[in-house]
Amino acid sequence: MPKLQGFEFWKTTLQEARYVVAPMVDQSELAWRLLCRRHGAQLCYTPMFHAQVFVRDANYRRENLYAEVCPEDRPLITQFCANDPEVFVQAGLLAQDHCDAIDLNLGCPQMIAKRGHYGVFLQDEWELLEKMVKLAHEKLSVPVTCKIRVFQDVERTVRFAQMLEKAGCQLLTVHGRTKDQKGAFTGMADWEHIKAVRKAVSIPVFANGNIHHLTDVEQCIQETGVHGVMSAEGNLHNPALFEGSSPPVWEMAEEYLEVVQQHPPCTLSFVRAHLFKLWHHTLQIHQDLREELAKVKSLEGLSEVSRQLRLRCQEEIAKEKEGAEERPRGDLPFPHWMCQPYVRPPPKVLVPNGQSQGSEETKTESHKRALEDSDGTPDSLSKNKQKKKARNPHKTFCLELKPKYMKCEQCGNPKGSKCVFDLCRACCKKKAYKEVADCPSHGLRFKTKADRQRVEEERAGAIGDQEPPDGSQGLPETHNTEQEVH
Numbered sequence: 001m002p003k004l005q006g007f008e009f010w011k012t013t014l015q016e017a018r019y020v021v022a023p024m025v026d027q028s029e030l031a032w033r034l035l036c037r038r039h040g041a042q043l044c045y046t047p048m049f050h051a052q053v054f055v056r057d058a059n060y061r062r063e064n065l066y067a068e069v070c071p072e073d074r075p076l077i078t079q080f081c082a083n084d085p086e087v088f089v090q091a092g093l094l095a096q097d098h099c100d101a102i103d104l105n106l107g108c109p110q111m112i113a114k115r116g117h118y119g120v121f122l123q124d125e126w127e128l129l130e131k132m133v134k135l136a137h138e139k140l141s142v143p144v145t146c147k148i149r150v151f152q153d154v155e156r157t158v159r160f161a162q163m164l165e166k167a168g169c170q171l172l173t174v175h176g177r178t179k180d181q182k183g184a185f186t187g188m189a190d191w192e193h194i195k196a197v198r199k200a201v202s203i204p205v206f207a208n209g210n211i212h213h214l215t216d217v218e219q220c221i222q223e224t225g226v227h228g229v230m231s232a233e234g235n236l237h238n239p240a241l242f243e244g245s246s247p248p249v250w251e252m253a254e255e256y257l258e259v260v261q262q263h264p265p266c267t268l269s270f271v272r273a274h275l276f277k278l279w280h281h282t283l284q285i286h287q288d289l290r291e292e293l294a295k296v297k298s299l300e301g302l303s304e305v306s307r308q309l310r311l312r313c314q315e316e317i318a319k320e321k322e323g324a325e326e327r328p329r330g331d332l333p334f335p336h337w338m339c340q341p342y343v344r345p346p347p348k349v350l351v352p353n354g355q356s357q358g359s360e361e362t363k364t365e366s367h368k369r370a371l372e373d374s375d376g377t378p379d380s381l382s383k384n385k386q387k388k389k390a391r392n393p394h395k396t397f398c399l400e401l402k403p404k405y406m407k408c409e410q411c412g413n414p415k416g417s418k419c420v421f422d423l424c425r426a427c428c429k430k431k432a433y434k435e436v437a438d439c440p441s442h443g444l445r446f447k448t449k450a451d452r453q454r455v456e457e458e459r460a461g462a463i464g465d466q467e468p469p470d471g472s473q474g475l476p477e478t479h480n481t482e483q484e485v486h
Contacts, residue, residue, distance in 0.1 A: 005170050009143050010204040010227060013100050014075050014171075017043035019217065019242035020206055022232035023079040023103065023147070024048075027273060030068035031259045031266050033076075035252075036235060040242030043075050043228070048105050050116075051082035051091035061094060069098050070263065077145060079103040081118040085132045089139045096142045104132065107149045107175050109182045120149045120179045123160065130167040137168025147173040147208070149181075150193040161197045172201060173230055176209040186344060195224040206230050212341035214244035236277040238339035246338045250310035253278050257303050271302055279309055281336035286312060313337035416441045 004012055021028060021036045023045035033044040046065065053060050065078065078099040082088035092102040106129065108119030122129060136144045146169045150157045161172055174197050176189030189209025198205045207220050208230040217229045234241050239252055253275060260266045275293060276283070283290040286309060293305045316337070334340050381389065385397055405414035408424035415424050418441035421431050425442045432439050438447045 003141060003143060005143060006203045009101070009170050013143075014043055016227075017075065018221070018228045019043070020173075020228050020230040021045065021235055022208060022230045023077075023105070024232055024236070026267070026270050027236060029266060029270050030070060030073060031256065031263050032239070032270075032274060033073055034070070034263065035256050035259050036239050036242075037072065038255075039240040040244075041235075041239075042242075043077070044073065045103065046076065046078045046099070048079045048081055048108065049091070049095075051080040051087050052084070054080065054091045054094065055087055065095060065098055067265070068263075075100045077101045077103050079105050079147070081105040081108060081113065081116070082132065083116075083118050083122060083128070085128075085135045088132050089136050092136055092140045092142075092144075096140050099142065101143045101145050101171070102136060102140055103145045103147055103173075104129075104136070105147055107147045107173075109149065109179050123148065123151070123179065126160070126163055130163060133164055133167035133169050137170075143170035144168055145171040145173070147175065149175045149177055149179055150190060152178055154193055154196050157193050158196050158200045161201050165201045165203050169203065171204045171206070172197065173206040173208055174226075176207065184344075191220060191224050194220075194226060198225045204228070208232070211241075212343065214241060217242070234341045236274070237280060237341045240339060246334055246340055248313070249278050249282065249337050249339055250306065250313065252339055253306045253310075257299070257306065260299065268297070268299065268302070271299065275302060275306055278339070279306070280342050281332060281340070282309055282313060285336060 010016060019040055019042045021033060021041045021044040025047050028045060028047050033041075036044060046068075049060075049064055054064075076099045078095045078101075080088060080091050080095075080102065082091065082104065088104065095102060105119050106122060110119070113119035114121050133144055133146065146164050148160065148164070151160065157174075161174070164172060174194045176191055176194050177186065181187050181189075191207065191210070194205070194207045194209075204227040205224075206228040207224055207226040211217060211220065211229055211231040212234040216234075217231075220226065220229050231241055238246060239256070240247055256274060256278070257271070260271055272293065279293075283293070289305055289309055289312075292308075293302065296302055296305060313336075331343075332340060381397065389395055389397075406417075406422075407413065408415040408427055409422065410427040411424060413424040413426070415422055416428065416439075419425075419428050420437070420439045420441065421428050423431060428439050428442050429444060431437070432442075432444045432446050436446050436450050438445050
């Protein structure tokens with residue numbers, strides 16, 4: 001059967017999916033996908049997998065994809081990050097029998113993507129990307145799709161999308177933010193870029209960005225003309241987003257924990273992260289349970305914290321019904337115990353917009369947290385360092401107070417304090433191997449292993465010299481081979 005392409009693929013295989021759960025690292029695992037499908041999601045992506053690791057590590061493949069194969073979890077698209085055409089194709093070949101399409105991540109803007117040279121940091125290497133998509137389109141039995149971020153220039157974004165379509169991309173997801181729009185710089189996604197891409201290509205297009213409610217989905221489809229809408233952050237705070245409802249948080253939390261128990265194994269850190277997202281607004285009030293949620297180390301412990309949060313919320317509801325004073329909602333549209341998105345507050349920096357009337361507009365700008373004071377006082381430390389300080393009160397982060405380390409003569413890294421060569425472990429290993437020497441400090445035993453092997457070889461040689469030529473040594477004179485058989 002020939003491979004379906006473009007709109008035929010979207011209509012037949014993806015069943016004209018409009019409501020899409022985004023690929024989210026460590027967050028769009030099987031249990032979460034099944035929960036979202038129960039509440040309106042029509043298509044899900046796996047978390048982003050690293051193509052090179054997927055190819056070389058059988059355990060990685062089994063734990064992240066093969067062990068999560070489920071008949072109810074279709075249609076499903078598997079996403080990879082990659083920067084090598086051959087590796088991307090090999091990963092796709094290993095995954096294609098367990099999904100409906102292979103997606104190339106060209107939108108991840110995080111620092112790890114920059115260091116690994118993948119995601120959005122490939123968006124200027126059009127020749128490489130064209131080769132990757134084209135080769136995968138030719139070799140794989142399932143369609144190839146791509147997820148991209150936009151450029152500042154609309155025309156360049158359009159040409160980028162057209163290049164990917166020409167190379168063989170059968171479906172394109174456009175995140176309406178640029179490479180630099182992340183963290184405090186996130187800002188609003190630009191649907192005009194998405195609209196321009198939709199008009200310029202002849203393959204299905206999904207939109208991503210600014211999706212917090214079902215009304216946002218309908219508005220995005222109406223304004224851009226896309227064929228589907230993808231949600232990530234909004235979906236994490238409300239897995240019933242595509243149903244158009246905002247249920248009590250504990251209903252979603254309990255249902256998710258139930259799915260986790262039905263489809264083990266599920267990494268505990270994934271479950272914890274989902275509960276933090278679901279209970280986000282409530283945890284701002286009940287800080288003690290926030291700390292407890294971070295500490296527990298079992299699924300039962302996470303369930304118990306969620307149960308306590310539910311009881312506290314129900315107590316508040318009961319008090320409100322009795323006529324007690326209602327708790328202020330702040331900027332939230334619903335009470336904190338209802339599923340609802342977390343919207344990052346806009347930066348409060350006003351700059352002139354250049355108009356002659358001198359009006360002002362809000363500009364997306366962020367200020368980094370000031371560096372810690374040299375004395376390393378708790379108030380000046382980051383949250384992560386404060387946690388380390390709580391575990392070890394004697395720990396210091398002051399560079400002047402930290403012990404000075406002697407440097408390795410060969411590479412400049414800190415050397416081992418008891419190394420026989422006064423080197424770091426990497427350099428010591430090379431030298432010990434070359435000279436067949438030991439270094440107890442670094443646990444290297446090249447000389448010991450060589451001596452042991454020499455002794456075993458000498459012992460084996462001595463035993464061989466003692467054997468008679470006919471090889472009959474060790475057989476008693478009255479040996480009965482017939483009894484041996486029986």
